Amino acid sequence: MLVLPGQGLITMLIGLSLIPFPGKHKLEKNILARKSVRSSLNWIRTKAKKDPFIFD
Numbered sequence: 001m002l003v004l005p006g007q008g009l010i011t012m013l014i015g016l017s018l019i020p021f022p023g024k025h026k027l028e029k030n031i032l033a034r035k036s037v038r039s040s041l042n043w044i045r046t047k048a049k050k051d052p053f054i055f056d
Contacts, residue, residue: 009037010044 013031016024026035031037032055 007040008056009034010040 008029013028016027016031038053038055044054
């Protein structure tokens with residue numbers, strides 16, 4: 001069984017990015033502002049031997 005840290009937040013972020021609604025960009029920025037989400041995404045990228053995301 002594959003266990004990924006923060007997989008619930010990642011799944012919600014992907015789902016929210018697929019549907020249009022007012023304030024979507026602000027919500028995405030708010031979710032990505034969390035250090036735990038950023039580190040989880042970069043951990044997945046590291047496992048796939050990809051460069052980490054650069055968040056501004």
